[in-house]
Amino acid sequence: MPVSAADVAAAAALARLQLEPGAAAGLARELESILAHVETLAAAHVDGIPPTASAADVPAALRADVPAPEGLQVPLEAMAPAWRDGFFTVPRLAAHRGDRSHE
Amino acid sequence: MSDALHRRSIAGIAGDVASGVQQATAVVRAALSDIVRCESGPDRLNAVISYDHDAAVADAAAMDRRAAAGDSALPLAGVPVAIKDNICTLGLPLTCGSRILAGYEPPYEATAVQRLRAAGAVVVGKTNLDEFAMGSSTEHSAFGPTLNPMDRGRVPGGSSGGSAAAVAAGWVPAALGSDTGGSVRQPAAFCGVVGLKPTYGRVSRYGLVAYASSLDHVGVFGRTVADAAAVLDVIAGHDPLDATSVRAEQPALSGAIRHAASRGQLPLQGIVAGVPDEYFPDWVEDGVRAACSTALDTLRELGATIRPVSLPSTRYALPSYCVLATAEASSNLARFDGVRYGVRTRDAATVDVLWELSRSAGLGAEVRRRIILGTHVLSAGYHDRYYVQAQRVRARIRHELDDVLASGIDVLFTPTTPAPAFAPGTHAGDAWGSFQSDVFTVAANLAGLPALSQPVGRSGGLPVGGQLIASRWREDVLVRVAAALETGLAA
Amino acid sequence: MSDAAHARHEAVIGLEIHVQLRTRTKLFCGDTVAFGGAPNTRVCPVCLGLPGALPVVNALAVELAVRTALGLGCTVHETSRFARKHYFYPDLPKGYQITQHDEPIATGGSLDIRRPGERRIRIRRVHLEEDAGRSLHDRFDGCTAVDLNRAGVPLVEIVTEPDLRSPAEARAFLDRLKQTLQYLDVSDCDMEKGSLRVDANISIRASGGASSGARTELKNLNSFSSVERALEWETARQARAVGKGGVVEPETLLWDADRGEARSMRSKESGSDYRYFPEPDVPPVSLSADLIASIAAALPEMPAAKESRLRASYGLPAGDASVLSADRHLADWFEAVAQQTGDGKASSNWVLTHVLGWLNQRGLSINEIPFTPARLAELIGLVLDGTISVTAGRSVFREMAESGKNARDIVAARGLAQVRDDEQIEVWVDTVVARYPDEVMRYRAGAAQVFGFLMGRLMKESAGTADPRRASELLRRRLDE
Ligand SMILES: [Mg+2]
Numbered sequence A: 001m002p003v004s005a006a007d008v009a010a011a012a013a014l015a016r017l018q019l020e021p022g023a024a025a026g027l028a029r030e031l032e033s034i035l036a037h038v039e040t041l042a043a044a045h046v047d048g049i050p051p052t053a054s055a056a057d058v059p060a061a062l063r064a065d066v067p068a069p070e071g072l073q074v075p076l077e078a079m080a081p082a083w084r085d086g087f088f089t090v091p092r093l094a095a096h097r098g099d100r101s102h103e
Numbered sequence B: 001m002s003d004a005l006h007r008r009s010i011a012g013i014a015g016d017v018a019s020g021v022q023q024a025t026a027v028v029r030a031a032l033s034d035i036v037r038c039e040s041g042p043d044r045l046n047a048v049i050s051y052d053h054d055a056a057v058a059d060a061a062a063m064d065r066r067a068a069a070g071d072s073a074l075p076l077a078g079v080p081v082a083i084k085d086n087i088c089t090l091g092l093p094l095t096c097g098s099r100i101l102a103g104y105e106p107p108y109e110a111t112a113v114q115r116l117r118a119a120g121a122v123v124v125g126k127t128n129l130d131e132f133a134m135g136s137s138t139e140h141s142a143f144g145p146t147l148n149p150m151d152r153g154r155v156p157g158g159s160s161g162g163s164a165a166a167v168a169a170g171w172v173p174a175a176l177g178s179d180t181g182g183s184v185r186q187p188a189a190f191c192g193v194v195g196l197k198p199t200y201g202r203v204s205r206y207g208l209v210a211y212a213s214s215l216d217h218v219g220v221f222g223r224t225v226a227d228a229a230a231v232l233d234v235i236a237g238h239d240p241l242d243a244t245s246v247r248a249e250q251p252a253l254s255g256a257i258r259h260a261a262s263r264g265q266l267p268l269q270g271i272v273a274g275v276p277d278e279y280f281p282d283w284v285e286d287g288v289r290a291a292c293s294t295a296l297d298t299l300r301e302l303g304a305t306i307r308p309v310s311l312p313s314t315r316y317a318l319p320s321y322c323v324l325a326t327a328e329a330s331s332n333l334a335r336f337d338g339v340r341y342g343v344r345t346r347d348a349a350t351v352d353v354l355w356e357l358s359r360s361a362g363l364g365a366e367v368r369r370r371i372i373l374g375t376h377v378l379s380a381g382y383h384d385r386y387y388v389q390a391q392r393v394r395a396r397i398r399h400e401l402d403d404v405l406a407s408g409i410d411v412l413f414t415p416t417t418p419a420p421a422f423a424p425g426t427h428a429g430d431a432w433g434s435f436q437s438d439v440f441t442v443a444a445n446l447a448g449l450p451a452l453s454q455p456v457g458r459s460g461g462l463p464v465g466g467q468l469i470a471s472r473w474r475e476d477v478l479v480r481v482a483a484a485l486e487t488g489l490a491a
Numbered sequence C: 001m002s003d004a005a006h007a008r009h010e011a012v013i014g015l016e017i018h019v020q021l022r023t024r025t026k027l028f029c030g031d032t033v034a035f036g037g038a039p040n041t042r043v044c045p046v047c048l049g050l051p052g053a054l055p056v057v058n059a060l061a062v063e064l065a066v067r068t069a070l071g072l073g074c075t076v077h078e079t080s081r082f083a084r085k086h087y088f089y090p091d092l093p094k095g096y097q098i099t100q101h102d103e104p105i106a107t108g109g110s111l112d113i114r115r116p117g118e119r120r121i122r123i124r125r126v127h128l129e130e131d132a133g134r135s136l137h138d139r140f141d142g143c144t145a146v147d148l149n150r151a152g153v154p155l156v157e158i159v160t161e162p163d164l165r166s167p168a169e170a171r172a173f174l175d176r177l178k179q180t181l182q183y184l185d186v187s188d189c190d191m192e193k194g195s196l197r198v199d200a201n202i203s204i205r206a207s208g209g210a211s212s213g214a215r216t217e218l219k220n221l222n223s224f225s226s227v228e229r230a231l232e233w234e235t236a237r238q239a240r241a242v243g244k245g246g247v248v249e250p251e252t253l254l255w256d257a258d259r260g261e262a263r264s265m266r267s268k269e270s271g272s273d274y275r276y277f278p279e280p281d282v283p284p285v286s287l288s289a290d291l292i293a294s295i296a297a298a299l300p301e302m303p304a305a306k307e308s309r310l311r312a313s314y315g316l317p318a319g320d321a322s323v324l325s326a327d328r329h330l331a332d333w334f335e336a337v338a339q340q341t342g343d344g345k346a347s348s349n350w351v352l353t354h355v356l357g358w359l360n361q362r363g364l365s366i367n368e369i370p371f372t373p374a375r376l377a378e379l380i381g382l383v384l385d386g387t388i389s390v391t392a393g394r395s396v397f398r399e400m401a402e403s404g405k406n407a408r409d410i411v412a413a414r415g416l417a418q419v420r421d422d423e424q425i426e427v428w429v430d431t432v433v434a435r436y437p438d439e440v441m442r443y444r445a446g447a448a449q450v451f452g453f454l455m456g457r458l459m460k461e462s463a464g465t466a467d468p469r470r471a472s473e474l475l476r477r478r479l480d481e
């Protein structure tokens, strides 16, 4: 299945990666060459086999609802690229309108 | 001789330190002196990318005090260890071989590292890796490539190339690595040391920076099978902080090794080793093929029965891995966004630009390529064709391996890699080639099975690795066979 | 919008409700859950999305989600799975939200609403997910402040089928849902603290017709009345668009409650491909049939069932039963009173009139009431057995509520017990007859209505303590002599 420069641009946008001008076409060729190998998977006999997401098939061990605050050995302000009055700070969203747009 | 202190077996070092015959500080100083001498000189391997000499010596001194106070739970007393730099340790930076984490020091420690320290081990340094463990050569690090101590004109393999090189150079008897598609076993093979990847869920991943969570394992390098087993004994076991870590009984592996040694003249009597035809295609390098034949002969001489088996889905392993690993990577690396930690582009007017610039500048080319591939295979319109199909194939590969290992086969024997260590730049510009040297190792990750690579000979002067794969939770079988083979080949 | 447009179109509305579960700790880590407080103080490697940290599921969150699902009549699945939903946002630490996608914890339930008409609204699914942090856009000039205290707080998302046909129905559904969730004791459902959040999607179609137009999504609905108003506004907007021969574009709208209008969020860029896949760090959640059954067996009585039982067991009129069952704690309180007095209707009157009135005046909830049901039952008993008059009872109630003293002590201290002693009552009769000779004469001349006046004087003379029945008998006997 061919991979277009537009496919690469779309994936890069989703992944929040910037492409150098003109890089999409070259990357598309590389991805296409990898996916050519991946296409062989279509020939595998997998009828009736459910997809498996993990190598482990034990059910999740749950955690009791007991506070267990894990102390941070390095203060947050030491790791934060920008920090003010206890908050991480970032520039505004391009789409900023003063309200949240969570899905 | 004091400068050989750290080159002894783990049992030797720990026994002497625990009993006060030897000082942990002396052992750790010896290891650090090797590291500092080599890494600050013109012939540096670039295997250890950060260390804190004084802190390590202080840790060793604390260890000596514990031994003097009669602490008996110190199976790794005074053992210097190196940690791959995608595993969190307190007091040292965490880079993952990437620019994007510049200046980051983790505020917590990985469970495996905590357990090492509790058992008396002393962390002497963090080792180089392909950025975020994506690669097979340790060429793709923001800190430059690591060289292979066996032949500086060759790569050490990867992504845990720094840990493999540190053990192969004799600096430490053991090191931690991570293995997502072969990243412990393949560099072990290239550097001529033992690399052990346990069963998925055997060792907590808490504190291991995720590349592909369903395939990632913390693994161990050792100079010998016994050394690797001694470290796995310490780090294995359920961790309430990792929901995929499993409460499974683990008999002490050191016991399994003694058991192998104490048998009569045929230590592998009753063991059936399966040899899958698909792992010996005609493109396996001749020297590798020859070394594997010798190993199989040795196994037979040790009492094992060798039986041909078939794993027809083998050819799907690498493509399936390639889809799943990159898909999960695209997700796992989304957190490196310059908001809470790591580097951030200063001059961004909006956070959208900040994300793009920080990620593009901070992440290397190979990582960006894999993220874009992984994003593509998960995106609308391609998800079922690539991601879901790869999951089904993964299930099939796993069933196939489980079935073979349930049919009277105790272990599978294969070459670890089709060829010995390659020269730097071999796969430059070849996108698929960078996955290629994992062709024999990825199946054990897809299936979550324990697997081990050990030196089985040489080809053109370079080490050749042989791989053993056992049933889930049967690390004891794995190390028993490996230890016997190690002895047999040395004889 | 013209009435004609109203007549020709009906709304097709579905709701997505996010409800914060009342756990002590977050969904995947041991940080405590609390409202407010200093920013970024309830965070750890897991909810900060630090490299290497891993999520572990909170067992109570799972149990509360199961309880929610069972209370809504859903089928709870023995195996459910978490999935990652990917998008970038400053307060989404990992670049994905851990939620459930293909295999939610429960599907296929329903909830009945009574108003405007009796209707059954189907619930499509109930799933568990983690909350994001908070982005404060107006905390500092020119930048956004991020607080991750809320990141990782457990939510259930409840998704309805598009079964609601009007904004009023949507409102009625939400009232019923909130009541149900409070009965289930899974959440405090406080919209002001963000523990209950509603998104709505809406399209319109020709009344009774099959084909729906494009759907729009309404967000930022901060109260149930906002939901209703926003849906009314959007129904009208869509009807106008269709009326003019236009089409409705699928889009997401943000409701501005102050302006009473919604505006479009920037049309979705390429950013809305969530690339779900199963969360590899969390194995499937496995719930045995036994466990599900035991949670089901421990469910409290639901509002509708409680309402009909109150009517049947205590002989209450529908109105009383409906008000009492609106709040589980109120109903429980009432039942405790009624069981002690043995008189359901009288107990209901006291609770609905005096107790609720007193609480409302003070802005208190039933949980904050300063006296026990037994205290009120004692007071009601004193009125029922004639120890004190109804009038005295009201006054005793006020004092009891304010002072915390019990009714019997108040009655004794204030001498409010009714006087039934004929000799004493005759004294008051004498006094009244002597003081109002004109009225006595008018009564005797046939003006029967004057009796009420004289009776009133007598009660006043006795300071309200005369047993009204006996006093009335003795007064009448004297007047009729
Ligand atoms: Mg949601």
Ligand SMILES: [Zn+2]
Residues within 6 Å of the ligand: C026, C029, C030, C031, C042, C043, C044, C045, C046, C047, C048, C152
């Ligand atoms: Zn946390």
